[in-house]
Amino acid sequence: MPSVIIAVDGPAASGKGTVASALARHYDFAYLDTGLLYRAVGWLAQQAGVGAENAAQVAALLTPEAMEQMPQLLDQPQLRHHAISAMASQVAAHPPIRLALLDYQKNFCANPPQGKAGAVLDGRDIGTIIAPHAQVKLFITASPKVRAARRMKQLQAMGEDVSEAAVLADILARDERDRTRPSAPLLQAPDARVIDTTALTAQETIDQALKVVSAITF
Numbered sequence: 001m002p003s004v005i006i007a008v009d010g011p012a013a014s015g016k017g018t019v020a021s022a023l024a025r026h027y028d029f030a031y032l033d034t035g036l037l038y039r040a041v042g043w044l045a046q047q048a049g050v051g052a053e054n055a056a057q058v059a060a061l062l063t064p065e066a067m068e069q070m071p072q073l074l075d076q077p078q079l080r081h082h083a084i085s086a087m088a089s090q091v092a093a094h095p096p097i098r099l100a101l102l103d104y105q106k107n108f109c110a111n112p113p114q115g116k117a118g119a120v121l122d123g124r125d126i127g128t129i130i131a132p133h134a135q136v137k138l139f140i141t142a143s144p145k146v147r148a149a150r151r152m153k154q155l156q157a158m159g160e161d162v163s164e165a166a167v168l169a170d171i172l173a174r175d176e177r178d179r180t181r182p183s184a185p186l187l188q189a190p191d192a193r194v195i196d197t198t199a200l201t202a203q204e205t206i207d208q209a210l211k212v213v214s215a216i217t218f
């Protein structure tokens with residue numbers, strides 16, 4: 001039986017990770033935060049001393065061996081650091097890098113790990129490019145100011161000392177780059193349900209998402 005796919009897209013710190021992980025727990029599906037894949041590539045480039053603008057050299061780092069190590073790399077807390085965010089968004093604009101990560105994501109959808117019956121993926125292009133056939137598509141959004149405040153809290157919890165202005169600037173720059181890149185831009189799929197989390201708590205957001213998803217038969 002084909003696996004059930006729930007696609008959760010949206011801009012940075014909109015709450016899509018909160019929604020996606022809660023849905024995965026609720027339905028006992030596998031969960032993939034695809035932003036971590038691009039963060040991992042940014043991190044690999046940084047470690048190798050390769051500039052994010054150098055598409056060919058960054059793509060060359062994604063050898064079959066590196067891709068095999070990917071699940072372990074995704075668990076590294078340093079991928080979530082502020083400094084990696086901009087690197088991730090820059091490498092994500094290059095078509096060869098998106099192509100190199102495509103099979104990994106499609107395979108996660110077709111064969112969710114641990115024999116789970118379904119997969120929840122969050123990112124920017126899940127409902128449009130990675131899984132246009134997803135049974136459920138959500139687009140999670142919130143105002144830039146609220147997103148910056150949330151991201152700030154997460155960074156502080158990780159012990160990072162960054163100003164709110166720097167976090168807001170990073171979010172706005174990434175939004176602009178992610179929305180305007182020619183290859184797989186951040187886009188709301190026409191059949192996605194939108195949840196604006198600006199005025200919602202995490203629990204209210206999860207409750208809304210569960211309500212939307214539970215109304216869909218899969």
Ligand code: C5P
Nearest residue numbers: 012034035038088089092123124125174
């Ligand atoms: O989701 P997160 O903010 O961790 O993603 C980091 C960066 O990775 C984003 O700014 C975006 O440029 C890129 N990304 C992407 N496509 C995805 C997920 C993330 O381009 N599916």
